[in-house]
Amino acid sequence: MYAVIQTGGKQYRVEEGTYLKVEKLELGTGDSIEFDKVLMFQSDDAVKIGVP
Template sequence: MFAVIKTGGKQFKVAAEDTISIMHVAGEAGDKITFDKVLMLTNGDAAEVGAPFVKGASVSAEIVEQTRGPKVIAFKKRRRQNSKRKRGHRQDLTVVKITGIQH
């Protein structure tokens, strides 16, 4: 059994006991969270697709840790003008472990 959930503007295919990194969600390690935006739910051969979400379906998860992604460098240079700009960015992420899928 697996589900497709939407969180942080992205879609994730998850099953029980999966560990995924998502956009930052408030909470401490060990906190329980629930994802209500379930786009698709499958159980064996039977698939249920929502319009846009599956009614009554939810995915429960536990926060493992709050972390940061890799550093991304945005470097801009204009030729012959001695003009350049370097900026870095690290995205805040939350690592969650899926504990179950309810329908």
């Protein structure tokens, strides 16, 4: 299972349980954030395309 998100003008492929270092966000190490621009989500055999 993975998703493609957009933040800071860039796109990232992310997976559950992994860490992502992004630019232009003022957060401390270990802080959590929710991303509202999900471009694609893939789970098992289903793929969903989002609209940012």
